[in-house]
Every structure is written in structure tokens, then in C-alpha cells.
Amino acid sequence: MTTQVLDVYDSDDPQKVIEIAVDTLQADQVVAFPTETVYGLGAAVNDITAIEKIFEIKGRLESQVLTLAINDASALTAFAPDSSTLARRLARRCWPGPLTMVVDATAENSFVQSLPEEVLPYIAPQGWVGLRVPSNEVLLTVLDKLQQPIALTSANKSGEADATTAQEVADQLGSELSLVIDGGPTKIGTPSTVIKLDNDKITILRGGALDDHSLVELAQPEIVIICTGNTCRSPMAEALLKKKLADKLGCPIADLNIRVQSAGIAAAQGSPAALQAVQVMHEQGLDLNDHESQQLHYQTARDADLLLTLSNSHRRAIIGEWPEFEDKTFAIDPDGGDVADPYGASVDVYHACAEQISGLLDQRLPEILRLQPPENLLGDN
Numbered sequence: 448m449t450t451q452v453l454d455v456y457d458s459d460d461p462q463k464v465i466e467i468a469v470d471t472l473q474a475d476q477v478v479a480f481p482t483e484t485v486y487g488l489g490a491a492v493n494d495i496t497a498i499e500k501i502f503e504i505k506g507r508l509e510s511q512v513l514t515l516a517i518n519d520a521s522a523l524t525a526f527a528p529d530s531s532t533l534a535r536r537l538a539r540r541c542w543p544g545p546l547t548m549v550v551d552a553t554a555e556n557s558f559v560q561s562l563p564e565e566v567l568p569y570i571a572p573q574g575w576v577g578l579r580v581p582s583n584e585v586l587l588t589v590l591d592k593l594q595q596p597i598a599l600t601s602a603n604k605s606g607e608a609d610a611t612t613a614q615e616v617a618d619q620l621g622s623e624l625s626l627v628i629d630g631g632p633t634k635i636g637t638p639s640t641v642i643k644l645d646n647d648k649i650t651i652l653r654g655g656a657l658d659d660h661s662l663v664e665l666a667q668p669e670i671v672i673i674c675t676g677n678t679c680r681s682p683m684a685e686a687l688l689k690k691k692l693a694d695k696l697g698c699p700i701a702d703l704n705i706r707v708q709s710a711g712i713a714a715a716q717g718s719p720a721a722l723q724a725v726q727v728m729h730e731q732g733l734d735l736n737d738h739e740s741q742q743l744h745y746q747t748a749r750d751a752d753l754l755l756t757l758s759n760s761h762r763r764a765i766i767g768e769w770p771e772f773e774d775k776t777f778a779i780d781p782d783g784g785d786v787a788d789p790y791g792a793s794v795d796v797y798h799a800c801a802e803q804i805s806g807l808l809d810q811r812l813p814e815i816l817r818l819q820p821p822e823n824l825l826g827d828n
Contacts, residue, residue, distance in 0.1 A: 450620075450621040450622070450624050450626070452614075452627045452629055453467060453628055453629060454613070455585050455630050456630070465589055468480070468626065468628050471625065471626045472490065472491045472494070472497070472589075473491065475496040476490075476500075476625050476626065477489065477490050477625070478490075478627075479602045479613070479624055479627040479628065480583070480585065480589065480599075480628050480630070481613070481629070481631065481633060482581040482582075482583045482586060482633060482639075483543075483581060483583050484545045484581075484635045484638050484639050484655070485601050485602070485609040485611055485636065485637075485638055486602040486609075486612070486616050486633065487581075487586075487602050488504060488599070488601070488624075489597040489598065489599045490597065492515060493563055493566060495566050497598075501513065501598070501600060504623045505604060505605050506604055506605050512569065512571070512577065513577075513598040513599060513600050514578070514598070514599050514600065515576060515577065515578050515597070516590060517580055517596050518587055518590040519542075521771070522580075523535060523548075523578065526550065526552050526557055526558050526559055526576055526578055527550040527552055527554070527576070528557055529551065530550055530551075531647050532752070532818065533649075534548060534550055534644045536665075536668070537644075537665060537666065539749055540665050541657070541665060542579070542580035543580045543581060543582035543587065544582050545582070545655060545656035545657060546639055546640055547577050547579040547641040548577070548579070549575050549577045549578075549643040550575065550643075551575060551645070552576040553574035558596075559571050559576050581599075582634075585630045602619075602620065603615075603616075603619050603620070604620070607619060609638060612631075612633075637656045638653065640654060640656055640657040640662070641653040641655065647821055648824065648825075649662060649824055650825075651825065663825070666820045667705065668705045668752045668753075668815075668818035668819060669751045669753075670705065670707045670751065670752065670755065670815060670818075671708055671710055671748065671754050671755070672684040672710075672756075672757070672779065673711065673712060673754060673757065673761050674711055674756070674757040674788070675711050675712060675761070676713060676715065676718065677714040677718070677741060677742075678714075678720055678740050679788065679789055679790050680789070680800060681710065681711065682709050682720045682728075682738045682740075683724050683727065683735070683800070683801050683804060684757070684804045685708060686733040686734075686735060687733070687808055690731070690732075690733060691808055691809070692815070695816065704819060704820070705815065705816075705818065705819060708741075708747075709741075710741050710743035710747060711740055711741070711742060712743055712764050714741055714742045714743075716741060716742060717739045717740065718739065718740040719736075719739065720738040720740075721789075723789070723792070723797040724797055726794055726797070727794065727797045727801050731801075743765070745769065749772075751775065752775065752818050753775055753777070753815065753818070754777070755811065756778050757778075757779055757788075758786060759778050759785055760785075779804070779807050779808070779811065780807050786803055787800070
């Protein structure tokens with residue numbers, strides 16, 4: 448068999464290359480794709496003929512399981528409906544990217560349970576499935592067009608070096624593979640990190656592009672507190688919440704494993720905190736002198752576990768812009784009240800505002816503390 452190598456970026460019609468890849472997958476064939484880590488061999492997830500060909504091509508033991516490439520982090524719950532807070536947090540922050548998460552897919556309403564019975568031993572032999580959203584526009588476009596996951600593994604002979612270019616794939620597997628999609632050299636060149644998530648504990652099954660320190664950082668919960676200009680209410684709320692968490696957890700603010708930041712829906716980037724806010728916080732031993740306002744951006748909102756707004760109008764503005772964040776965006780007042788804007792008012796008004804915010808944060812504190820990952824997050828790795 449002669450291997451066809453199609454270069455997406457050197458093509459007069461890149462969309463045609465994508466269509467050929469999709470057609471090839473739908474014809475019971477295996478296709479080699481670029482990812483951001485290494486090149487991979489892919490087959491349509493419900494295609495047992497192509498999945499078995501992957502093992503023949505690689506010379507791989509059938510007891511080794513394939514990963515499913517999916518097209519969006521939001522798809523996690525379709526495969527693992529009972530996925531933990533930690534799993535959803537890592538999916539938001541790491542996908543697309545070089546992390547494969549092995550999660551429990553035994554729920555009756557899991558997409559995995561709808562797959563052909565003969566496919567399951569290759570995908571989820573013990574009810575656990577490896578999922579990944581590759582950070583590669585070519586593969587993500589193919590996934591969108593195919594409208595089903597792709598069973599994926601590295602494009603090399605078992606035991607041989609990983610391929611980071613299309614030519615390396617062709618050199619290793621050429622005579623056994625009908626199509627290689629050339630997306631240029633991979634950006635990272637190191638396989639994805641593979642972790643298993645069980646009861647909010649991480650077991651590292653294979654080291655890769657993300658090290659232990661990065662995983663711990665990515666697993667930390669994050670709270671974002673939002674007002675209008677990020678110079679009065681939200682900076683005070685940020686400082687007060689950090690202090691409350693540090694006192695509750697018995698650690699310095701710098702050592703908190705819950706990140707807290709503030710932002711404004713209409714903030715001028717880099718503005719200082721209001722002088723009255725600086726004074727009121729100083730009286731409580733908290734320093735706002737270095738505060739710089741920031742606009743609430745999509746990525747900040749996406750990565751957060753909880754968005755707390757100082758008024759209901761802020762909440763409505765966020766949900767209006769990004770409806771997908773409705774289930775984690777709440778007024779700071781559990782009863783749904785507003786905290787009035789003290790902008791331009793006296794220090795006494797700022798004192799009253801800070802006192803109100805402090806009381807509301809006390810009510811929110813148990814909920815926030817429950818977001819913490821376990822102390823021994825990486826278990827016995």
C-alpha cells in the first residue's frame with residue numbers, strides 16, 4: 448500500500464484535506480493525525496475494523512487501551528456523567544491541551560455505554576475511559592466534521608520513538624497506513640500526561656508534558672469576585688476573602704491552595720484601588736496599595752470554579768455574555784441582595800460596605816472551602 452501524505456497548510460484547499468480525512472475514517476480506515484504532542488493514529492470510535500487495524504499497524508498488545516479524542520471540555524460529562532469537581536476543573540483548564548484523563552464511565556447514561564460491545568475492550572475494558580481534547584486545529588476540525596470521538600494512540604511501532612513529524616510517521620508505518628495528515632512538526636514533542644481520577648485523587652499513569660507541580664497548580668480552586676470597575680467593592684472582597692481563608696486554614700495568605708482574584712465587567716486596565724478602600728483595608732491589616740484593576744475576560748471566567756458578583760446586574764451581565772457560566776455565577780449575597788457601590792463616597796460608607804461584604808463572605812465560606820482538593824492530591828505517586 449502506498450501511503451498518501453496530505454499537507455494541510457501547503458494545500459490549495461485545506462478543507463478538502465479535512466474532508467478526505469473524514470471520508471477515510473468513515474471507510475473503516477486508520478488515519479495518522481498531528482496533535483500538539485506527537486502524531487497519533489486514529490479510528491472512528493464505533494469502527495471495530497479500524498480499531499483492530501491500529502493494533503496490527505503498531506504491533507501492539509490488544510490489552511493496551513486506546514484514548515478517546517473529543518472536541519471540547521464540555522463533553523466530559525457525556526462520557527463521565529458523575530465526574531468530580533476536580534475532573535471538571537482540570538478539563539476546563541487543560542483542554543485543549545496535553546492531558547489525558549482516565550475517568551469512570553460506568554454510568555448507564557455515559558456515551559461509552561452506547562458503543563458497540565466489541566469496541567469496549569479496546570476503549571474501556573474495566574469501565575474507565577481515557578479522554579483528551581488535543582490542542583490541534585486540524586484534528587479538532589476533523590472531530591467536528593466526523594461528529595464522533597476518535598480512538599487515538601501514538602503513531603509509531605510499539606517500543607519505537609514517538610513521531611513528531613508526518614515524515615517520521617511515513618518512515619515507520621508507511622506501507623501499513625493509507626493516509627497521513629501533515630500538520631507540520633508537533634509543538635511540544637512529548638506525549639500527553641496521563642492521569643487517573645478517582646474520588647478527587649490523582650494517580651499519574653504516565654508522565655508527560657505536564658509535570659507534578661503543574662498538576663497541583665491546575666488543581667487549585669479559583670474564586671473570582673466581580674464588580675463594575677474593580678477599584679472599590681471587589682478589591683476589598685478579594686482581600687477580605689483571602690484573609691478569612693488563611694485564618695480558617697491556618698496558613699499565610701501566600702500559601703493558600705485556593706486562588707482568589709477580582710475583576711470588573713467595565714474595568715479600566717491597571718487602575719489603582721480607591722483611596723478609601725485602601726484606607727479601610729489598611730485598618731484591617733490588609734494592603735491594597737499594589738492593586739491594579741482588570742477586566743473580566745472569558746478565560747478568567749472559564750477557569751474559575753465560582754464567580755461571585757457584588758450585584759445582580761453584574762451577574763446578569765456575565766450570564767448574558769456567557770450563558771454557559773450560569774451554573775457557577777452568583778450574587779455574593781446568598782439571599783440575592785446587592786452590595787451598593789461606594790464609589791466617590793466617604794470613608795464611613797466604605798467601612799459599612801466592607802462590613803457588609805465581610806458578613807456575606809462568612810456565609811459563603813463553607814461552600815468555598817468545600818472546593819479544596821484533598822491534601823494528598825497526588826496520592827502515592
